[in-house]
Amino acid sequence: MGLLNDAYDTLRVRQDEDICFVTLHRPQAGNAISDGLIAELAAVLRACEGVAKVVVLEGLPDVFCSGADFNEIQARFEDGRPSREQDPEPLYDVWQRLACGPYITIAHVRGRANAGGIGFVAACDIVLAQSEATFSLSELLFGLMPACVLPFLVRRIGFAKANYMTLTTQPISAAQALQWGLVDACEDNSENLLRKHLLRLRRLGMTGIARYKRYAVGLDDGLAAAKPKALKANIAVFSDPDNLQRIARYARTGRFPWEAD
Template identity: 60%
Template sequence: MSYQTLKVRYQDPVCFIQFYRPEANNTINDLLVEECLQALTQYEQQATIIVLEGLPEVFCFGADFKGMQQSDNGHTANRQGPEPLYDLWYKLATGPFITVAHVRGKANAGGIGFVAACDIVLAEEAAVFSLSELLFGLLPACVMPFLIRRIGFQKAQYLTLMTKPVSVQQAHSWGLVDAYEANSDSLLRTHLLRLRYLSKTGVVRYKKYMTRLADLAAAKPLALAANVEVFSDTDNLQRIARYVQTGLFPWES
């Protein structure tokens, strides 16, 4: 398949999916979500391992505010709504494959959702992690069920309330990152060499079992409702519009 927002390659038994929107700071739009779901569906039966990667400077920076402004003059935050993105993260968390996030550079907002949904998170030493939503009056509503599952309620709350980036060392101590090195490509290769020993049947059984232990499906309605609420608030939409137009945060004059 041909993709506009991704680079996808398959090297049995690994499918590499790279977010590739350099012109938009690797932000998330409807097409990226749709293409990610298509790629996962295409390879879910044959791939034992899915690797998510970004660009060297940015893994994924969250919602595409500029694209949102260009859509219906900012009155529609996301034409498809939040459900497809939640479904994408749910598929990463529960699908019949081992998911590995390889994080270089910045992971922010929805980028943290991709990280938290994956089974294993590897990062370079310069990687940073942040949730900036509350700066604009928004909530990381769909991120939180996956993030709480990974690092616990209070650490997820701290990351949300403080809004500032944390280092890879801090993220590792919290359990958001499993391992990091200066040369994360080498780290990824080492992990893939080991993960290749796992059979597809064993991985499928394991993921089914783990899905039953953490019920992400139950959190979905609450997460979607909270997302719709904050993206329907006209004050929040004005803050986003001002940021897109001027680059200024809400408290800056």
């Protein structure tokens, strides 16, 4: 599969016939989203087109994805690099590829999915979760907002529930996520749950999957329509010096904005 045979710094990729397993692998950073992870995942998803009919996206046992890499943002801010280097479009494009690509995408969630991690979850066609998984949007704690996540999350669970997650910043359980439709199936043994789904999905043909995905995407152009507003809002909050100061302080000290020095 071309690029699927390459070595990656932030991912672990393996191929099982026409199924591609992609594991986010930044254990020292809580599986945070770095520029490198975005670039590598985009390359893998492009390489899967026409050769994979299912893409399984996984995290680590204790954390699926913790969101933006605050250490990377801190370094840019404290080095005085321009905020425009924080470009949200490549990540939005990765999520759009997960949602619209010519393959079935499965998010297999164990542990914690937070902030931008919810974007990966909401973008996938099927979401399978371990019973102990949790889901949260913490952005407003730092004056941010899940601007690019929301088009994907609203598409999956509706505005009211996405709004509730955004405003409360509190994690919800896998059982609650299942009830709300963010998760499609949940078991204590999520590995077995994934295996059962793949046994069925292996029977589908690649051409039929690609044709269906094109049709389904054509029924709803909401992700493409929302993109300019989402990027603009994301750039605004990540260009705010006060927000960047809060992020840098948290990355440096572990203290939240309301906690004293």
